[in-house]
Amino acid sequence: SQTIHQWPATLVQPVGSPLSLECTVEGTSNPNLYWYRQAAGRGLQLLFYSVGIGQISSEVPQNLSASRPQDRQFILSSKKLLLSDSGFYLCALSVWDNEQFFGPGTRLTVL
Amino acid sequence: AQSVTQLDSQVPVFEEAPVELRCNYSSSVSVYLFWYVQYPNQGLQLLLKYLSGSTLVKGINGFEAEFNKSQTSFHLRKPSVHISDTAEYFCAVRGGTYKYIFGTGTRLKVLA
Numbered sequence: 001s002q003t004i005h006q007w008p009a010t011l012v013q014p015v016g017s018p019l020s021l022e023c024t025v026e027g028t029s030n031p032n033l034y035w036y037r038q039a040a041g042r043g044l045q046l047l048f049y050s051v052g053i054g055q056i057s058s059e060v061p062q063n064l065s066a067s068r069p070q071d072r073q074f075i076l077s078s079k080k081l082l083l084s085d086s087g088f089y090l091c092a093l094s095v096w097d098n099e100q101f102f103g104p105g106t107r108l109t110v111l
Numbered sequence: 112a113q114s115v116t117q118l119d120s121q122v123p124v125f126e127e128a129p130v131e132l133r134c135n136y137s138s139s140v141s142v143y144l145f146w147y148v149q150y151p152n153q154g155l156q157l158l159l160k161y162l163s164g165s166t167l168v169k170g171i172n173g174f175e176a177e178f179n180k181s182q183t184s185f186h187l188r189k190p191s192v193h194i195s196d197t198a199e200y201f202c203a204v205r206g207g208t209y210k211y212i213f214g215t216g217t218r219l220k221v222l223a
Contacts, residue, residue, distance in 0.1 A: 004154075032209050043201065043215035044155075051209060059210075090154055098162065099145055100203075100211055102154035 002027040004103035006091050012109045019064075019078040021106050023091030026072070031093040033074040034100065035066055038088040050074060086110045113138040115204050117214035124192055125222050132187040132217045134202030142206040144185040146176055149199045149216075158200075161185065172196070197221045 003026040013019060025031055035047040046059045048066035056066050063082060067075045074091060091103040118133045136142060143162050147155040159170025166178040176187045185202060202214040 034211075044213040046210060049209055057209075088152075092155075094209075094211075098143070099157050099160050100155075102147075102156070104154050105152070107152065 002031070002093060002095070002101050004091055004093060004101060006089075006103040006106050008106060009104065010107045010109075012111060013081050014111055015083055016080050019076070019081050019085070019108070021076040021089055021108075023074040023076075023103060024072055025074075025093055028072075028093065028095055030071060031095050033068065034092040034094070035074065035076050036090040036092060038090060038105075040087070044090065047076070081110045083110050113142070113204050113206050113212045115202050115212050115214040117202055117217050119217050120215070121218045121220065123220045123222055126194055127191050129190050130188065130192050130196075130219065132200050132202075132219065134185045134187065134214060136183050136185065136202075136204045138183075138204060138206045140206045142204050144176075144178060145203040145205075145211075146170065146174070146185070146187050147201045147203065148172075149201065151198075155201060158187070192219070192221050194221050194223060 005024045007022045032051050034049045036044045038044050049057050050068045065077050086109050089106045092100045094100045114137045116135045124130045145160045146158040148158050149155045158174050159168045161168050161178045169175045174189050199216045199218050201216050203211050205211045
């Protein structure tokens with residue numbers, strides 16, 4: 001079965017600092033990968049999805065970017081964090097376009 | 112475009128009482144429908160899914176949902192809730208693309 005690892009689990013960063021969140025997947029090949037953000041008391045906002053290495057689709061224009069350097073690695077980055085970037089970041093995968101499986105999440109606080 | 116509406120942001124219910132969490136969707140194509148549960152500071156866990164076939168879907172933890180195409184609904188039900196069911200529940204739809212659309216969630220609070 002699939003396993004999703006997210007690193008780090010929690011992060012506190014100052015405004016204007018860079019960001020790198022990592023998601024790695026085990027137990028599957030060629031998954032579709034997703035980054036979501038969940039702000040306090042709100043639903044899931046799809047940020048990026050990827051159907052293969054180097055293929056990134058952006059859903060929301062913002063100061064975040066994503067990369068997929070390997071089949072089972074998905075990275076979320078920012079050059080300069082904003083206060084509004086605070087939230088709970090979730091990585092997810094899907095295989096054969098059925099259900100999604102979610103990682104444990106990263107809690108980001110921007111001060 | 113697809114969308115999902117969860118009509119209730121919060122649902123309080125007493126322990127051992129039945130509960131229904133409502134979900135309505137809109138889509139111009141055939142859809143796959145999902146319910147997920149999220150406990151505090153954790154990722155989402157799949158409760159159940161409808162892909163095709165029987166419109167009554169049974170999931171984990173005693174939950175079930177019924178797909179109603181004419182009413183474009185996929186309501187989640189449990190006949191008797193436990194304290195441990197306190198969590199946030201998300202309805203989601205996928206149709207025709209790689210994207211999954213989530214509702215804004217319903218907080219279920221089970222009272223002793």
